[in-house]
Structures are given as C-alpha cells and as structure tokens.
Amino acid sequence: MLKQIYPYFDNNATTPLHPRVLEVLNEYQSTYFANPSSVGHPSGMICNALYKKNLQSIADILEVKESEIIFTSGSTESINTAIKGLYFQYGSQKNHIISCKTEHSAVLNTLKYLEEFHNASITLLDVNQNGEINLEDLEKSITNRTLMVCLMAANNETGLIHPMEEIYQITKKKKVLFFSDTTQMFGKTLMNKISADIFCGSAHKFYGPKGIGFLVIRGLGRKIFLHPLLQGGNQQSIRSGTLPLPLIHGMSTAFQIIYDNQQRCMVLLNELRNYFESQLKAKLNIYVHSEKANRISNSSNILFSENDYEKILKAMNKFCFSRASACSDGSGQPSHVLSAMGFQKDEINRSFRFSFSIFNTKEEIDNFMKFIINS
Numbered sequence: 001m002l003k004q005i006y007p008y009f010d011n012n013a014t015t016p017l018h019p020r021v022l023e024v025l026n027e028y029q030s031t032y033f034a035n036p037s038s039v040g041h042p043s044g045m046i047c048n049a050l051y052k053k054n055l056q057s058i059a060d061i062l063e064v065k066e067s068e069i070i071f072t073s074g075s076t077e078s079i080n081t082a083i084k085g086l087y088f089q090y091g092s093q094k095n096h097i098i099s100c101k102t103e104h105s106a107v108l109n110t111l112k113y114l115e116e117f118h119n120a121s122i123t124l125l126d127v128n129q130n131g132e133i134n135l136e137d138l139e140k141s142i143t144n145r146t147l148m149v150c151l152m153a154a155n156n157e158t159g160l161i162h163p164m165e166e167i168y169q170i171t172k173k174k175k176v177l178f179f180s181d182t183t184q185m186f187g188k189t190l191m192n193k194i195s196a197d198i199f200c201g202s203a204h205k206f207y208g209p210k211g212i213g214f215l216v217i218r219g220l221g222r223k224i225f226l227h228p229l230l231q232g233g234n235q236q237s238i239r240s241g242t243l244p245l246p247l248i249h250g251m252s253t254a255f256q257i258i259y260d261n262q263q264r265c266m267v268l269l270n271e272l273r274n275y276f277e278s279q280l281k282a283k284l285n286i287y288v289h290s291e292k293a294n295r296i297s298n299s300s301n302i303l304f305s306e307n308d309y310e311k312i313l314k315a316m317n318k319f320c321f322s323r324a325s326a327c328s329d330g331s332g333q334p335s336h337v338l339s340a341m342g343f344q345k346d347e348i349n350r351s352f353r354f355s356f357s358i359f360n361t362k363e364e365i366d367n368f369m370k371f372i373i374n375s
C-alpha cells in the first residue's frame, strides 16, 4: 500500500508512484542497469532490446512512430527542446510565436527568453473568465511570420481543456506548427490520438517516476527538424545523454496502467471530484473556477469566501493541496492563470487547487470536510 502521512490532494503537482511501477523500477535498477548503447556486450544488448521494446510500447499507446519520440528528463526539458529547437532551426524565416496568458511557466518563460535574447515576436492570447481562448482571435493573430502556436491541452491550475481538435484544424489551415503541452492530460482524460504536431509529458504526473518524460514530434527528421539543445553522444538524434532504461521502463509501465484502466480511472476521478465539490457546496459558500467549461476529471480550483479562508489555511497543515501551481507556490506572486481570467488579487489569494488521484478516497474527503466544519 502507498504510505501517505497526510491526505494528498495535490496530484497535478506530482502523483505518488504506482506500486507496480516501484516494483519494476527496483527490478530494472538492479538487473538491467547496463547502458543500452553498449551493444558490444551481452548485458548492453539485452538492455538495448528492452529499450526498443519500451519505445515501441509507448509509441503504440500514443499512436505515433518510434522515431517521433524523444525521451527527456520531463516536460520542462521537452518544452524547452521543442520551442527553442524549432525557433533556432526556423526562427530566421519565421520569428512569430502565438501562445496564451494561462500557459505553464515552462512555456511562458521559454518564450520570454526567446523574445529577450533572440528577437522572437510573441503574441499571448487573452482568456475569458472560464480560462477559454477565443478561436477567432487565434486565427486572426496568425500571420505569414508565424512559426507555431503553443497551447496547452489542460491547465494545471484549473483543469480547463482547450479545444485541441479545433486548434489543430486552424493551424493546419494556416500552415503553422501546433505544439501542445499535454502534461496534465495523461491519466485524467481518455487516451485518444492527440491532435497536435508536437506534444510532451512527464511520467511523474501519471504515477510514473520523477526525472523522465518525453517529447513527440510528428515527422521528426523528415518534415520537421529541431536544432539540438544538448551536444554529446547523439543517443537520440537531437537529444544526447545516456538512456535511463529503468526510468523509461517505469514510464512505459505507468503508461500501460493508465491506458488499460482508463475508463475505470475516469469514472473514479470524476466521482471523487464531483463528491468533493458537492460536499463543499452543501456546507460552504464557494465558487468553482472553470466549472462551466470542459475540465479534466480530477481538478478542482475553489474560491472560498472570506469567512472560510482562515479554516482553509488551517487545513493546509493537515491536508496536502495547493495555492495556484506548485511552481508559483512560495514565490509570493498571485496565480498568473487566475489573474488572466480576470480575478482580483484578493480572490486569487482565497483560491486553492485540489487535484485527486486514483489513490484518493471519499473517506479522505469526508475527513477534510469534518476538519473544515469543526475548525
């Protein structure tokens, strides 16, 4: 069983490892530790074959070609590799990138860096009170200098889902690339073929190990080329570095688990989230951010009333949930996502994110409610 000292409702920041993933990690770290590139000896050959098997199984789940996958240390690296790699390759012809004010800081700060130091021109789309973009605004902002559109699939703070297929169709029509940060989708939505040219993920967001992620570039090396950010042994064409087979196997095991159990997981996560929100609504005066929009199944961002604020702060000592995103926690900055959605500093201050996993229970939610009512 998973050891959790405090009830944990912060799964958009990171999830616990699935026990099965821990088992295979231990097995691979101790038995299949050889370098998969050392194909001159039997251990290396075995690890190389296992690497290829894992690559194939992830490619099958994501419905992409093996040659289109790059393993990275996580989404931050994937995002930097994709945006900078494309910009350094094509930016002298097309230096305009379109994104949105509610993107994760890994995207926003990468774009800011390109703007400050490499002459990129960046357009950040506005959102409405639910966090939704206007598709007409998106289409109108594409020019003949536009290289790509960067829009996340699901927002880490509110759970809001952007209309991926519609966005993809617009980018195809206008002949620009669509890069989507899909980090928060896996394990929280049904796994359909992803509507984007380029997308990414981090295993620790779906019960896999920390320190491993991936980037998918459709048509990599045939239609799309990226300037490599790391120079080295060229283990994976544009990304050098020893292949961490145990972590890759951990990620592919986590992928297989969420893929095989997706229907059941969605029902469970929806039930937990709906139960949580209905309990809160019955007892307190709350506003649920992005409630009227399409959200991933596990996320709930709640604006509490001034009366209940102190109780929620007290609960933070006993239960794990967060103020805005984990990255902006402790920075003292109000959430840029809720700010872009038009909320005032005081309302943002009273907003908290609860994100559930398949290991949460209704009993934990009941305990949270009891704590709040009795505080």
Ligand code: PLP
Pocket: 012, 013, 073, 074, 075, 076, 077, 104, 106, 152, 154, 155, 156, 181, 183, 184, 202
């Ligand atoms: N993108 C989104 C939407 C995220 O939620 C996160 C993590 O919080 C990241 C990117 C960065 O992922 P990592 O910290 O695993 O590199």
